[in-house]
Amino acid sequence: MSQNFKLYSQYYDLLYQDKDYQAEVNYLHQLINQYRPKSTNILELGSGTGKHANLLAEKSYSIVGLERSAEMVAIANKTKTEKVDFIIADITGFQINQSFDVALSLFHVISYLTDNQSLISTFEQVHHHLNEKGLFIFDVWHSSAVNFQVPEKRTKTLQNEIIHVTRHANPIINTEQNVVVVNYAIEVEDLKDGTTTNIDELHPMRHFSRPEIELLAYATGFEVIHSEEFLSKAIPSVETWGVCYILRKL
Numbered sequence: 001m002s003q004n005f006k007l008y009s010q011y012y013d014l015l016y017q018d019k020d021y022q023a024e025v026n027y028l029h030q031l032i033n034q035y036r037p038k039s040t041n042i043l044e045l046g047s048g049t050g051k052h053a054n055l056l057a058e059k060s061y062s063i064v065g066l067e068r069s070a071e072m073v074a075i076a077n078k079t080k081t082e083k084v085d086f087i088i089a090d091i092t093g094f095q096i097n098q099s100f101d102v103a104l105s106l107f108h109v110i111s112y113l114t115d116n117q118s119l120i121s122t123f124e125q126v127h128h129h130l131n132e133k134g135l136f137i138f139d140v141w142h143s144s145a146v147n148f149q150v151p152e153k154r155t156k157t158l159q160n161e162i163i164h165v166t167r168h169a170n171p172i173i174n175t176e177q178n179v180v181v182v183n184y185a186i187e188v189e190d191l192k193d194g195t196t197t198n199i200d201e202l203h204p205m206r207h208f209s210r211p212e213i214e215l216l217a218y219a220t221g222f223e224v225i226h227s228e229e230f231l232s233k234a235i236p237s238v239e240t241w242g243v244c245y246i247l248r249k250l
């Protein structure tokens with residue numbers, strides 16, 4: 001395993017150490033029980049390091065996770081259980097010989113799809129892989145919050161016993177495309193040998209309004225049955241950065 005790979009995985013885990021995956025999985029389990037009880041299997045789009053998938057498996061679901069980053073899948077495979085499978089795939093174009101009761105896409109993965117064709121193609125693929133009245137649940141950046149709060153430059157510093165990370169985020173706002181390109185400059189210092197690795201990441205993120213999601217759903221064979229703030233269940237407002245949408249296959 002290369003040093004960069006080790007640092008990358010440590011950086012990822014460190015960055016999201018405060019994210020409460022168990023609370024998120026409890027929340028998702030409750031939504032699934034409410035809107036499609038007796039669901040048994042899940043397709044996860046953009047499954048990352050597999051934390052949601054492993055916890056969902058503990059709730060008796062079987063899960064297939066699709067993830068385009070081979071590094072993320074390698075991390076996910078280290079902790080996977082028998083009810084979980086991870087496949088390296090792009091969510092905008094995939095074909096697997098299985099159908100699912102529920103599709104999930106969590107932590108703004110759908111916001112990574114910044115053009116209409118990628119969105120339509122992804123929603124169509126999901127529709128194709130869902131069983132009758134299957135659910136598609138995802139969270140995305142919320143347009144009114146992005147426009148009201150306006151993303152600014154910020155710096156985050158994190159440290160554990162192995163690395164010290166400084167991450168500068170410089171957002172470039174494209175108002176005409178509903179996209180914010182977040183330019184991350186990340187400095188990872190190895191505390192054992194004092195060496196420093198610099199990582200530059202561009203994250204173009206699209207934000208959405210409910211009417212836009214309704215139109216996308218309508219065009220791809222879904223209906224929007226509910227939307228709320230992810231996790232808190234609050235009514236979306238200018239204070240709500242991440243909105244959770246629940247779509248049902250028509």
Ligand SMILES: C[S@@+](CC[C@H](N)C(=O)[O-])C[C@H]1O[C@@H](n2cnc3c(N)ncnc32)[C@H](O)[C@@H]1O
Nearest residue numbers: 046047048067068069089090091106107109112
């Ligand atoms: C913010 S991470 C979220 C990971 C995971 N869902 C979680 O909650 O920890 C976004 C993930 O989406 C993946 N991703 C983005 N676009 C993708 C695409 N077109 N196909 C597959 N994976 C994608 C990235 O590689 C990354 O792992």
